[in-house]
Amino acid sequence: MVVDIWRKIKQKEISPLYLLYGTEAFLINETKQLLLNHILDEEEKDFNFSAYDLDETPIDVALEDAETFPFLGERKVVFLHNPTFLTAEKSKEKVDHNLAKFEAYLKEPAPYTVMVISAPYEKLDERKKITKELKRNAELVEAKKLNEHELKNWVKERAKSSGIEFEANAIERLLTLVGTNMFMIAGEVDKLALYAAEEKRVDVHLVDALVARTLEQNIFTLIEKVVQRRLDEALRIYYDLLKQNEEPIKILALLAGQFRLIYQVKELSRRGYGQQQIAGYLKTHPFRVKLALGQAGKFTDEELANLMELIAKADYQMKTGGMNKSLLIEMLLFRLKK
Known part of the structure; x- marks a missing residue:
């Protein structure tokens, strides 16, 4: 599960390749932010972080960047967005991608680079060789919509990271009021954690008093x-x-x-x-x-x-x-x- 990947990242167990795929935008964004913040210091981000939109930029350019040594640091981070070549959709790409070169990189990624491929699609084309290679070599983060049980556990984990505990009926009430949009839930959990900083506990009354209704x-x-x-x-x-x-x-x-x-x-x-x-x-x-x-x-x-x-x-x-x-x-x- 994605929470397990987050735990590894926080413990500095970093892989050279990550494939983030699925339609839950919050989980993809949160994973990217965690990686960036746990790999690079603030002053390193200006020099050793880059992002490429593969609808606009050939994969060759991103690979050349990934294979270049980091500047004034030990590691660099490269984000790849919109890899539509991983899907079964008809190509709308404005650029040609050298996928053979990409496949070769996946087998031997640069040890000083963390490459993060963000694929916000419901399905990837499992028949394609590039998809198979990526799934074989990368750390996989499936950003699927969480079910009710997973959503409640995620709220507990997020609150716990702020030193706060939610009562069970408080989580139920929160989801009833806010719905299942994880961006909105995260904002409300963080707000409740601030208000409950002294008591270290969130009950249903606090949720009713503070949570904004959609x-x-x-x-x-x-x-x-x-x-x-x-x-x-x-x-x-x-x-x-x-x-x-x-x-x-x-x-x-x-x-x-x-x-x-x-x-x-x-x-x-x-x-x-x-x-x-x-x-x-x-x-x-x-x-x-x-x-x-x-x-x-x-x-x-x-x-x-x-x-x-x-x-x-x-x-x-x-x-x-x-x-x-x-x-x-x-x-x-x-x-x-x-």
């Missing part, structure tokens, strides 16, 4: 209030969103998306699909499925069908300009309560 989370909470028939609280959330200059049409789109997810999750669950299977089928994070499953049990099929019809009518009226947009959603919320 627009999506506000919509989720708004729906919860509708489910509980607390129209006054649902309207309060809606009015707060308007004060934050959120567009009614965007709010409506998110309402539609959440109710659509609830409907799909309810149907797939009835057919016997598990949480992970539903997440894979709908191409969404399992944690979102878990939350939607909790809401799905509070609606009958008829209620959900009626809600989707009401939202569709509101969307049509909003786009044809027949009524005030903010008033349309207000009326919709009154009707959802029934």
